[in-house]
Structures are given as structure tokens and as C-alpha cells.
Amino acid sequence: MxxxxxxxxxxxxxxxxxxxxxxxxxxxxxxxxxxxxxxxxxxxxxxxxxxxxxxxxxxxxxxxxxxxxxxxxxxxxxxxxxxxxxxxxxxxxxxxxxxxxxxxxxxxxxxxxTVLFAPEDLALVRGDPGERRRFLDDLLVLRAPRYAGVRSDYDRVLRQRNALLKSAAANRRARRSDPDALVTLDVWSGHLAAHGAALLSARLDLVADLGPRVAAAYAGVAPESRPAHIAYRSKIEDALPAGYGRPDGERADPEVVAEVLLAEMVRRRDNELERGVSLVGPHRDELDLVLGESPAKGYASHGESWSFALALRLASYELLRADGxxxxxxxxxxxxxxxxxxxxxxxxxxxxxxxxxxxxxxxxxxxxxxxxxxxxxxxxxxxxx
Structure with missing residues (x-):
């Protein structure tokens, strides 16, 4: 190409x-x-x-x-x-x-x-979790363009659900009862779980495929440094099957992930209604970048941070090539x-x-x-x- x-x-x-x-x-x-x-x-x-x-x-x-x-x-x-x-x-x-x-x-x-490496990539290591989530989602879309629709649908439903939660939180503070809002919230929770499971499952599989390539790429550019690895960290990881997101694990099942997401939304409903925001879903997750036993963010030197950013891009390039x-x-x-x-x-x-x-x-x-x-x-x- x-x-x-x-x-x-x-x-x-x-x-x-x-x-x-x-x-x-x-x-x-x-x-x-x-x-x-x-x-x-x-x-x-x-x-x-x-x-x-x-x-x-x-x-x-x-x-x-x-x-x-x-x-x-x-x-x-x-x-x-x-x-x-x-x-x-x-x-x-x-x-x-x-x-x-x-x-x-x-x-x-x-x-x-395309795979692009730029000075802005240092934010992948030193920036907030949103930078790393975006990295994963952009790579997902490059591998399979249909995930652009999944990503868009999830963002749309998340906005709708957050708006409903914000309204419900205001009603709660004003001691106004609105039982219809809770019924509507159940509907949006179902939509968020379905779209979120599609996105989360794809991210878990992506990290499983990408992880060994990141480790190898980092070892190539910084052989004197500690070994590097990546891991996907979700708010619901304790309830997911053990192998999800690992190179030797099974592929993530969106139906299983949707059930876990929905159960966690039910469990945290009072917290969400209190704060007026969705606390469960892939928008709250993190891609952990680890050097040795320490997180790269806050612990990596300037050279190690550049090496990790470069390893992420090189691994992406090799993964896309492996896809044909x-x-x-x-x-x-x-x-x-x-x-x-x-x-x-x-x-x-x-x-x-x-x-x-x-x-x-x-x-x-x-x-x-x-x-x-x-x-x-x-x-x-x-x-x-």
C-alpha cells in the first residue's frame, strides 16, 4: 500500500x-x-x-x-x-x-x-488514560474499520446515559421523585452494556495480540532497559474470565462481557445516581504500560518513555503487517x-x-x-x- x-x-x-x-x-x-x-x-x-x-x-x-x-x-x-x-x-x-x-x-x-510516530506520542506514556484508550481504539479501526461504528455508537449512548444520570442526580438532590427516569435508565444501561461489550472485547483481544510485539519492539530499541509489557485494566476485570486480554488466553466473548457490564451497572447504580455520571464501561478503563515491576508513567526516564512510545508504534506496524x-x-x-x-x-x-x-x-x-x-x-x- x-x-x-x-x-x-x-x-x-x-x-x-x-x-x-x-x-x-x-x-x-x-x-x-x-x-x-x-x-x-x-x-x-x-x-x-x-x-x-x-x-x-x-x-x-x-x-x-x-x-x-x-x-x-x-x-x-x-x-x-x-x-x-x-x-x-x-x-x-x-x-x-x-x-x-x-x-x-x-x-x-x-x-x-498508516502508522504514524510523532513527538506527540510521548503523551502515550506520560499522558492521561484517555490518550492510551484512543491509541487502542484508533488501532482497532485500522485493523477493522467497522469498529468506527462501534466506537461512535458507544459514545452516543454514553452521552445519552450521562445526560439522564445528571438529570436524575439533580432530582435526587431536590428530593423530587421520577420513577420513569429509572425505567429509562435501565434501557440505556442495556444499550451501553451491549455497545461497551463490543468495544471492550475488541480491546482485550487487541492487547493480547499486541502485547508480545510491544515487548519485542521495546527490547530491540532499549536492550539495556528493564523489560516492558502492556496489560488492559478494566473496572470489571475481576468478574471476567481469567484469560481475557492475555496472549495465551481465550478470545473475549462480547455476550459474557455485556452480562458483566450490566451487573456492575446495577451494583453501582446508587453511586452513579449520586454523582450523575456513568462509572462503568470501557471509557473508564486503562492500558497499563509497565517497565519491570513499575508503571512507565511517573517512573520511566525520558529515554525509556521515548522507547516505550516507539515500541507501541513499531508493534502496531508489525501487527498490521501480520494482518496482511x-x-x-x-x-x-x-x-x-x-x-x-x-x-x-x-x-x-x-x-x-x-x-x-x-x-x-x-x-x-x-x-x-x-x-x-x-x-x-x-x-x-x-x-x-
Missing amino acids: HVRHLQVADFRSWEQADLELEPGPSVLVGRNGQGKTNLVEAIGYVATLGSHRVASDAPLVRIGASRAIIRTAVVNDGRELTVELEITPGKANRARVNRGPVPRPRDVLGILR SEPVLVLDDVFAELDRRRRQRLAEVAVGAEQVLVTAAVAEDVPRELTGARYTVVDGTVERD
Whole structure:
């Protein structure tokens, strides 16, 4: 899989950009603030419908413009598909495939798969649990695009249930009785358990598949460090079968998980009604990153934190390859952050990718192994050297 062509209009700092790409390494060189990261961000957006830098779409539209356009030509197994995304803050985004409209933007997911490593990835280790949950869910969608719908459905039901709990909590404080609210809460609890079980089960299976690859990748980039491993931690883990989420365990059963989730909601109903928020579900879970016997967050050194972030991305890349889909590897301004050993390990993996896109402030930061097409990004232009 590779991106043959990228075109953007009013995306980030770019009024227009048109870039022909090819398989193998392509290096975009330019000083900070010239827009090179914006170009690879556009490619990542096509793969995930999200940015690795911001949580909303509004910053993606150039100041003064009403919408942004991204067009890509993606080649996979000799077949080329053109994807066009129209990003309009405050309105529904639109998508086209081979110039024909598709019902929903998420219908383009799976056409392009990318694994992106960027300075922001340090938040995977040092940030809050939401960063790690997002990492898992983004990888789930890359592996199986249908999970975009599962994720969306869960978020929608969670908002509805939280709104009901907030109202019920206000009624309780005001000593107002509302028996209908409890009946409605039972209905939303059932929906949340069903959608939550689909998402939670998929995360458990993903961690089981990813865990050994993370351990191996970390050992490769930091052989002198303590061993690394990951584990999924759920509020309901004590009630789940013992093997879920482990490499040698059984696959998670969504029906079993749904029953456990629903039982835990019943058990914690008074707490939820008191606080006015859903306390049970995958939105409360955590991906534990562990070095030796200690959590990486708060205990890992700066170098160990970078190594763990890199191991998570390398493991994701290897997992997608094992699934039979060769993703595009995107390395956004990371070589300047890595020491010689980590640069070398990353270059060894990258050189074997069907396509790798690299950004760097200076060409000397990029390992010699990643020779290939070279582009200069300056003053709103991108030109091949």
C-alpha cells in the first residue's frame, strides 16, 4: 500500500499543495513552521478521520477559509482508489471515493492504513488514560474499520446515559421523585452494556495480540532497559474470565462481557445516581504500560518513555503487517528526538516498509538508510529536489 498523490486545499497553513509520491522512502525537509507536518497530517487524516495533533476539526481549516479539502490517490495491490474529504467545521464532513459520494465519511476507512510516530506520542506514556484508550481504539479501526461504528455508537449512548444520570442526580438532590427516569435508565444501561461489550472485547483481544510485539519492539530499541509489557485494566476485570486480554488466553466473548457490564451497572447504580455520571464501561478503563515491576508513567526516564512510545508504534506496524495489510509508515520529525541507537532501530524497520514518509527540520537528522525521494518545504511551497 502506498500514497501516489496528495493534494490539499485550505488545509492548515496550505492554500494549495500538490505532491506526487512513490513507494519507498520520501523525506520532506523544512524548517519548523513551514508546513511539512501539515502534509503528513493530511495523509493521516484520510486513514483515521482524525488528527494526531488536535482533537477537533476546526484547526485543520486554514484561517479565513470555510472548508478544507484533502485528496489522495492510494494504491493497494495494484488497484488505485481516489479519496476526497471535505472538512467543514460546524457541519457534517463529506467524502468521495473515485469521485462518487459515499453515505458517511467513515466509509473511506480501510482504504489507507498508516502508522504514524510523532513527538506527540510521548503523551502515550506520560499522558492521561484517555490518550492510551484512543491509541487502542484508533488501532482497532485500522485493523477493522467497522469498529468506527462501534466506537461512535458507544459514545452516543454514553452521552445519552450521562445526560439522564445528571438529570436524575439533580432530582435526587431536590428530593423530587421520577420513577420513569429509572425505567429509562435501565434501557440505556442495556444499550451501553451491549455497545461497551463490543468495544471492550475488541480491546482485550487487541492487547493480547499486541502485547508480545510491544515487548519485542521495546527490547530491540532499549536492550539495556528493564523489560516492558502492556496489560488492559478494566473496572470489571475481576468478574471476567481469567484469560481475557492475555496472549495465551481465550478470545473475549462480547455476550459474557455485556452480562458483566450490566451487573456492575446495577451494583453501582446508587453511586452513579449520586454523582450523575456513568462509572462503568470501557471509557473508564486503562492500558497499563509497565517497565519491570513499575508503571512507565511517573517512573520511566525520558529515554525509556521515548522507547516505550516507539515500541507501541513499531508493534502496531508489525501487527498490521501480520494482518496482511502493509501500512504506510509516517515518521514526523522524530529523528531529532532520538539517540543514535533508537534512530538506527527505527531506520531498520522503516527501510523495509513499502512506503515511509519522513519529515525533518534538517536533512542530516535522517539516517542514510532512508535514501529516496527528497522534498524541500519552504514558504508555502513543496518541491522535489
